[in-house]
Amino acid sequence: MDKERILAKYVPAEAAPIVARWIDYFKCDFKVSKGRNTKFGDYRPPYNGDNHRISVNYNLNPYAFLVTTVHEFAHLQTWNEYKGGARPHGLEWKLNFKKMMRPFFEKEVFPADLKHAINSYLENPAASSCSDLNLFRALKRYDQQSQGVAVESLAMKTVFMLKDGRTFRKDELVRKRFKCMEINTRRIYLFSPLAEVFPVSGD
Incomplete structure (x- = not known):
């Protein structure tokens, strides 16, 4: 081809x-x-x-x-x-x-x-x-429009979802990344401040 x-x-x-x-x-x-x-x-x-x-x-x-x-x-x-x-x-x-x-x-x-x-x-x-x-x-800035937002724009303790359906809670900033807990497994992940996520709760 x-x-x-x-x-x-x-x-x-x-x-x-x-x-x-x-x-x-x-x-x-x-x-x-x-x-x-x-x-x-x-x-x-x-x-x-x-x-x-x-x-x-x-x-x-x-x-x-x-x-x-x-x-x-x-x-x-x-x-x-x-x-x-x-x-x-x-x-x-x-x-x-x-x-x-x-x-x-x-x-x-x-x-x-x-x-x-x-x-x-x-x-x-x-x-x-x-x-x-x-x-x-x-x-x-050159991505197509999306309903997602950057992790850095969320308030601490906000619960958000990824495109694959997993949900996390934003907890704290560690150096340049945000420590977030996956709700179902309670495992901790580090997210880039600009990772695209979808807020589902403000609690």
Whole structure:
């Protein structure tokens, strides 16, 4: 099937040819994955004769999908250069991430506000784009309208629901994340301040 045509459903159209070339050049198995709460994308190196494998969540907006895709291809390039001898998000990966973002800046793929946020992030990229709140907020502005709200906007002790139906209570801020208790299991989870949730009670 036409990679560019398929990719254009998930990334900005002008970015699709570049990503398609990367998939072919690096002999990468590229998968559009189901939505995952814990990560936007994933990279697996080519062990036991397998190709490089990258997966990116299907439910990201086009700009978030592209940023995540570049993030994972930077892992691939770093693995090719160092064969596992570099730290996962060390200097080598950061340099590759910056380099691989360059063609999308040259094509003016990103709106001005996102370009500014990405440039700030690129000064010292974190392990995940969603761990940089400034970039994550900028990317979230391009999501389709939703009835959900950010965890940070809820009052403490508010009960909320995830899309999968599980319910939690917002308890306290721990460093940069909110400690929340799952109602049914009483297990504690840490949520990003910008995680999308659905309030069900103000108690």
